[in-house]
Amino acid sequence: MIIGTAKESYRADEALLTTQPQRVWMAIFLAALVALPFALNDYWLYLACLVAINVTAATGLNILTGFTGLVSLGHAAFMAVGAYTVAWAETRLGTPFFINLIAGGLVAAAFGILVGLPSLRVKGLYLAIATIAASFILHFCFIHFDGITGGATGINVPPLSIFGIELATYFRLYWVIMPITAVMVLGAANLFRTRIGRAFIAIRDRDISAEVLGIPLLRYKLMSFSIASFYAGMAGGLWAYFFRVVTPESFPLLTSIFLLAAIIVGGMGAIIGGIAGAIFMTLAPELLRFGMEWISPLVPNAGALLSPVRTVVFGALIVGFLIFEPQGLAEIIQRIRRYFRLWPFRT
Amino acid sequence: MSGDLLFFIEISLAGLGSGALLALTALAFVLIYKATRVVNLAVSEVLMLGGYLFFAFAAGLGLSAWVALPLSILGGGLLGGIVERGVIRPMLGENPISVFMVTVGLGSILVGMAELIWGAEPKSLPAFISTTPLFLGEAYVSRKIAVAFVVAGVTISVFLALFRFWRGGVALRATATDQAAAYSCGINVPGVFSVAWIVGCATAAGAGVLLGAIGGISTTMGVFGLSALVVVIVGGLDSILGALIGGLALGLIQSWASTYLGGEYTSVVTFGLLIVAMMIRPYGLFGTHEIERL
Amino acid sequence: MPKSTTPSPHLVSAQDTWDAPAGLSVEDVTLRFGGIKALSGVTFSAQPGSITAVIGPNGAGKTSVFNCISGFYRPSSGRIMLDGQDVTRLRPPRRATLGMARSFQNIALFRGMTVLDNIKLGRHGHMKTNLLQAFFYAGPAAREEEALRREVEERIIDFLEIDHIRNMPVSVLSYGLQKRVELARALAMRPRILLLDEPVAGMNREETEDMARFILDVKEEWGVTILMVEHDMGLVMDISDHVTVLNFGQVIASGKPAEVQADPQVAAAYLGSGDPAALMKRLAAEGAT
Ligand SMILES: Nc1ncnc2c1ncn2[C@@H]1O[C@H](COP(=O)(O)OP(=O)(O)OP(=O)(O)O)[C@@H](O)[C@H]1O
Ligand SMILES: [Mg+2]
Numbered sequence: 001m002i003i004g005t006a007k008e009s010y011r012a013d014e015a016l017l018t019t020q021p022q023r024v025w026m027a028i029f030l031a032a033l034v035a036l037p038f039a040l041n042d043y044w045l046y047l048a049c050l051v052a053i054n055v056t057a058a059t060g061l062n063i064l065t066g067f068t069g070l071v072s073l074g075h076a077a078f079m080a081v082g083a084y085t086v087a088w089a090e091t092r093l094g095t096p097f098f099i100n101l102i103a104g105g106l107v108a109a110a111f112g113i114l115v116g117l118p119s120l121r122v123k124g125l126y127l128a129i130a131t132i133a134a135s136f137i138l139h140f141c142f143i144h145f146d147g148i149t150g151g152a153t154g155i156n157v158p159p160l161s162i163f164g165i166e167l168a169t170y171f172r173l174y175w176v177i178m179p180i181t182a183v184m185v186l187g188a189a190n191l192f193r194t195r196i197g198r199a200f201i202a203i204r205d206r207d208i209s210a211e212v213l214g215i216p217l218l219r220y221k222l223m224s225f226s227i228a229s230f231y232a233g234m235a236g237g238l239w240a241y242f243f244r245v246v247t248p249e250s251f252p253l254l255t256s257i258f259l260l261a262a263i264i265v266g267g268m269g270a271i272i273g274g275i276a277g278a279i280f281m282t283l284a285p286e287l288l289r290f291g292m293e294w295i296s297p298l299v300p301n302a303g304a305l306l307s308p309v310r311t312v313v314f315g316a317l318i319v320g321f322l323i324f325e326p327q328g329l330a331e332i333i334q335r336i337r338r339y340f341r342l343w344p345f346r347t
Numbered sequence: 348m349s350g351d352l353l354f355f356i357e358i359s360l361a362g363l364g365s366g367a368l369l370a371l372t373a374l375a376f377v378l379i380y381k382a383t384r385v386v387n388l389a390v391s392e393v394l395m396l397g398g399y400l401f402f403a404f405a406a407g408l409g410l411s412a413w414v415a416l417p418l419s420i421l422g423g424g425l426l427g428g429i430v431e432r433g434v435i436r437p438m439l440g441e442n443p444i445s446v447f448m449v450t451v452g453l454g455s456i457l458v459g460m461a462e463l464i465w466g467a468e469p470k471s472l473p474a475f476i477s478t479t480p481l482f483l484g485e486a487y488v489s490r491k492i493a494v495a496f497v498v499a500g501v502t503i504s505v506f507l508a509l510f511r512f513w514r515g516g517v518a519l520r521a522t523a524t525d526q527a528a529a530y531s532c533g534i535n536v537p538g539v540f541s542v543a544w545i546v547g548c549a550t551a552a553g554a555g556v557l558l559g560a561i562g563g564i565s566t567t568m569g570v571f572g573l574s575a576l577v578v579v580i581v582g583g584l585d586s587i588l589g590a591l592i593g594g595l596a597l598g599l600i601q602s603w604a605s606t607y608l609g610g611e612y613t614s615v616v617t618f619g620l621l622i623v624a625m626m627i628r629p630y631g632l633f634g635t636h637e638i639e640r641l
Numbered sequence: 642m643p644k645s646t647t648p649s650p651h652l653v654s655a656q657d658t659w660d661a662p663a664g665l666s667v668e669d670v671t672l673r674f675g676g677i678k679a680l681s682g683v684t685f686s687a688q689p690g691s692i693t694a695v696i697g698p699n700g701a702g703k704t705s706v707f708n709c710i711s712g713f714y715r716p717s718s719g720r721i722m723l724d725g726q727d728v729t730r731l732r733p734p735r736r737a738t739l740g741m742a743r744s745f746q747n748i749a750l751f752r753g754m755t756v757l758d759n760i761k762l763g764r765h766g767h768m769k770t771n772l773l774q775a776f777f778y779a780g781p782a783a784r785e786e787e788a789l790r791r792e793v794e795e796r797i798i799d800f801l802e803i804d805h806i807r808n809m810p811v812s813v814l815s816y817g818l819q820k821r822v823e824l825a826r827a828l829a830m831r832p833r834i835l836l837l838d839e840p841v842a843g844m845n846r847e848e849t850e851d852m853a854r855f856i857l858d859v860k861e862e863w864g865v866t867i868l869m870v871e872h873d874m875g876l877v878m879d880i881s882d883h884v885t886v887l888n889f890g891q892v893i894a895s896g897k898p899a900e901v902q903a904d905p906q907v908a909a910a911y912l913g914s915g916d917p918a919a920l921m922k923r924l925a926a927e928g929a930t
Contacts, residue, residue: 010790011783071444118622122629125386125447129580130625132573133618140615190778194786195761195768197775202751202762209749212711213830214737214766223772257451264448269753308462315455322449323437 060231066268069204074131076255082233108233116225154247267330364492366598367499372575373590382543391572397552398559412475423552431544469565583634670719697887740833763829
């Protein structure tokens with residue numbers, strides 16, 4: 001038996017990080033997150049913020065799709081709802097940042113419950129298609145309820161400011177976006193230590209026997225929808241402050257597919273999967289860009305090829321992971337961890 | 348006949364024309380679903396590819412349209428066969444959502460490839476259907492739309508008949524009902540899978556040529572497939588009749604909505620309809636309701 | 642491995658915190674699927690604190706009765722009474738909170754989860770953690786989880802002798818162990834009545850004997866009413882207080898095990914014809930070996 005599993009109390013055994021090495025790695029990781037902004041240039045900081053926003057959104061989708069088994073192809077629409085709420089509150093009410101953001105999450109959650117209602121009757125793919133339908137209908141509303149949404153031109157968002165300090169640079173935004181992301185991820189991890197998270201997994205694995213255990217299906221499915229949408233709404237709200245403009249085209253169907261791809265690649269039903277997937281899928285196009293720049297002396301008009309190559313690679317990643325590594329990056333990370341066991345702390 | 352009524356008839360005829368194309372595309376979804384229980388979203392991109400293949404053969408190689416058309420259809424079928432053997436068969440039995448997402452990924456690959464080869468700008472297909480309009484009584488119909496309607500109608504009727512009377516069609520129905528039982532009756536189930544994918548994708552490619560002839564081709568024309576998906580969900584994923592009726596009905600409704608409400612209303616009406624239909628009959632108007640045993 | 646210092650927990654199973662066993666009666670229940678009558682006018686009851694077995698040939702409607710009782714099927718007519726309360730119209734989760742637990746004929750565990758998590762799920766309905774507490778794993782949530790862990794470990798895992806597998810995913814376990822985990826999960830619900838659909842199907846003799854012992858212990862020490870469907874006649878005759886026989890959706894006999902065993906109609910149902918007594922003896926012998 002490896003060390004760290006001989007537990008004195010049940011409480012310790014129920015902790016999030018149960019072994020010493022896990023705790024040390026986590027500390028190193030957090031320290032890296034703190035050090036990051038001092039090491040990165042503006043462009044990479046921009047990417048770091050974008051990654052963080054996508055991690056929040058993907059973690060939300062993972063709760064719904066990975067843990068509860070309800071596939072949504074409309075997650076981007078909830079991000080849009082959050083973004084619009086934030087933009088509207090910021091420009092019309094001038095309420096403080098944090099209130100706007102939470103409001104964005106809550107309004108998105110309310111929409112999530114609405115969109116989740118078909119899960120009362122339909123399952124699986126049908127539900128996925130219902131969520132696509134809902135996102136198209138929302139898109140229509142964004143264009144046509146122009147009193148609130150600013151129609152096709154959308155809403156411009158003023159720079160984020162907290163206590164009168166304007167946070168317009170990526171360096172400053174990082175210090176808002178990254179901690180919020182960390183809290184959201186921690187919250188998701190906590191959720192699955194309690195009865196609520198377990199109920200979600202029960203619904204995913206076998207929804208009939210979940211009922212016998214006293215889990216009301218509809219209530220929990222809607223709860224999962226609302227939590228996922230809350231995450232999307234928070235991510236969308238951060239997105240609005242980050243890009244400073246929200247239009248009906250900001251969150252297309254492709255974004256929903258992107259997020260679903262992120263959790264597939266990362267690993268559905270594992271918290272780390274949402275994180276790894278969002279990082280990987282956000283950075284992969286950048287890596288491709290470097291690749292294309294690198295081969296540009298050899299290949300004429302390599303620049304023009306970038307966009308279609310990204311499209312192909314995006315598709316190939318989805319197909320490849322589903323066929324060869326259905327558990328995603330999370331499984332690969334597990335394997336590496338097993339390989340090194342507790343390296344370097346004990347061997 | 349009053350002008351209003353005539354106009355109404357004309358837009359309805361146009362709606363039936365595009366409805367026939369929807370039905371044809373829906374047929375591709377249904378064929379593949381019936382045999383393999385896979386909702387193949389890449390049907391949309393195969394449709395797009397059909398249009399581009401026609402463009403390549405007719406405009407690029409300068410072949411006659413009557414050679415280019417069957418070649419494009421064959422190309423679609425070939426692609427379907429390869430995808431089924433290479434990607435889908437190893438995935439059969441996995442959770443349907445994963446397989447669905449594989450087809451989404453395939454779609455993305457196809458779009459990227461088409462953009463790499465032909466560029467992202469929309470193109471128009473060389474004319475192969477005369478542009479002189481047709482008149483039904485007093486009502487004007489674009490000849491292309493009329494041709495599309497006839498072709499789609501004939502194809503679907505042929506499929507309906509095949510399903511009923513031809514051995515292969517019966518094998519497909521048997522496979523759809525119970526794979527294991529079909530196996531034990533000596534039906535070549537993997538063969539049925541291949542044929543369904545080949546024929547389904549060929550149908551989609553053909554629909555793509557017709558659609559391209561009417562409205563031109565672009566790498567984003569696959570969104571048409573989304574409407575066809577709505578048709579199959581409303582009509583029932585495993586019902587050819589549902590595809591036919593659903594396709595025509597949606598074509599009409601879209602045409603009315605875009606004329607009387609405005610073009611931007613088409614998608615809300617389409618998807619609104621989808622949600623309503625789902626809440627009333629989750630397995631489609633003509634689909635089979637599967638009961639879960641405990 | 643966590644070890645408790647308390648004495649063997651099932652000896653101290655506190656009747657004061659666990660509710661008294663419930664009585665159940667099925668009254669004139671008819672169930673139709675389209676044209677087929679799966680059940681017609683089925684009436685029987687399970688006395689509080691007893692073991693009642695429902696037997697009958699394949700397709701007799703035993704599982705269908707269970708599905709009516711636990712709320713998956715809505716009877717076309719008739720009533721299901723739990724301790725005098727009509728539960729016919731309640732959804733399954735409501736019945737669970739009234740103290741009804743069940744296991745399935747084709748094991749319905751959550752295959753991806755560990756044994757421990759599966760068992761913990763049984764307590765779901767009795768827990769109170771809300772979303773906000775869960776998000777922050779705040780005081781009450783943490784305390785509740787700890788208490789749950791303690792109870793599951795000390796009352797259930799020890800009792801059913803499954804401590805060696807607690808952290809394994811269910812999917813790697815043998816059939817017999819899976820059935821045991823399903824029982825554990827049902828017990829975690831603190832049931833007042835337990836419905837077991839073929840608890841020993843597919844088990845070897847040793848596993849069957851263990852299961853029989855557990856079922857008896859659950860009845861006697863935990864004070865739970867048990868209703869079970871079982872084909873193993875040896876087990877049925879050994880441990881049940883009362884037997885109800887179904888055939889073609891109808892109750893054809895009901896009574897003490899010995900009475901039912903002697904009933905010619907029952908044997909006829911199993912065989913069609915022949916000498917019933919000899920047959921029942923053979924069945925009993927088969928069950929025992
Ligand atoms: N969901 C359903 N739809 C249609 N018919 C059903 C359904 N569930 C059960 N039946 C039918 O009801 C009858 C009784 O089935 P049931 O499963 O209750 O039998 P059983 O006594 O449990 O048999 P076994 O000993 O094989 O488990 C059978 O004829 C079965 O085909
Ligand atoms: Mg049964």
